[in-house]
Amino acid sequence: MAEPVKGWMTRAQGETLWNAACRLEKGDVVLEIGSHQGRSTIVLGAAARTAGATVIAVDPFVDGRLFGGSPTRQLFERNIRRAGLDDVVELVAGYSTKLRPDWDRPIQLLYIDGKHDYWTYTDDLRWSAHLPPGAEILVHDxxxxxxxxxxxxxxxxxxxxxxxxxxTTSLARFRLAPPSARDRLRVLAQLPWFARNIGIKVLLRLRLRPVARLLGHHSPYDPY
Structure with missing residues (x-):
């Protein structure tokens, strides 16, 4: 159902989202920050239905070429409707950073794929205050x-x-729990892959795709 919907989520990443949502229990809630046209929302919604859970999709649908504004919201609502997930997915249109301070509903799974600057992302992590200890947090890119x-x-x-x-490539999975020294080392182990991705982005902007292919990147788009 999600495959025809435009977006930046691979099939393997979709399976990771699916598995996380399937681990929920009846009555649980998934909060998704950044829905775009609903590609990831459909995966989460379909999986949540099997568990008896629901999905809250948060997206401001900002106007502009990169975000699409109200036309993208219409596509999102159409895609959710076509997938038959109207009863599972609740859309809350707004900025995650503005909604968070007054939020009072518990959630059991957090998926972050909103604005990718440092300040917005770290603010989005603060939604974890509504998660129970040990809950999962998934972060795209x-x-x-x-x-x-x-x-x-x-x-x-x-x-x-x-x-x-x-x-799963750029889709990272975290748990709301204090890290050990070994856990911190595993974060450090990801940094060479991050450096590779930044190098690929530079090469693509310099129109050096043949060099990017030597690094194993065969897509005209940024690695995600």
């Missing part, structure tokens, strides 16, 4: 975006609240 990776270094590598678990 981690170790691929400079802002998200910097936020991960500050809040996870040097923090005391989040433990890095694993990643």
């Amino acid at each position: 981690c170790f691929s975006s400079i802002g998200v990776t910097l936020g991960t270094i500050v809040k996870v590598l040097f923090g005391r609240r989040y433990t890095y678990v694993d990643r």
Whole structure:
């Protein structure tokens, strides 16, 4: 159902989202920050239905070429409707950073794929205040975006609240639990892959795709 929907999520990453949502229990809630046209929302919604959970999708649908504004919202709503997930997915249109301070509903799974600058991402991590201990947090474009990776270094590598678990390419999985020294070392082990991704982005902007292919990147788009 999600495959025809435009977006930046691979099939393997979709399976990671699916598995995380399937681990929920009846009555649980997934909070998704950044929905775009609904590619990841459909995966989360379909998986949540099997568990008896629901999804809250947060997206401001900002106007402009990169974000699409109200036309993108219409596509999102159409895609959710076509997938038959209207009863599972609740859309909250707004900025995650503005909604968070007044939020009072518990959540059990957090998926972050909003604005990728350091300040927004680290603020989005603060939604974890509504998660139970040990809950999962999934972050897209981690170790691929400079802002998200910097936020991960500050809040996870040097923090005391989040433990890095694993990643599916750029989709990283964390747990709301204090990290051990070994956990911190596993974050450090991802940094060479991050440096590779930044190098590929530079090569693509310099129109040096043949060189990027030597690094194993065969797409005209940034690594995600």
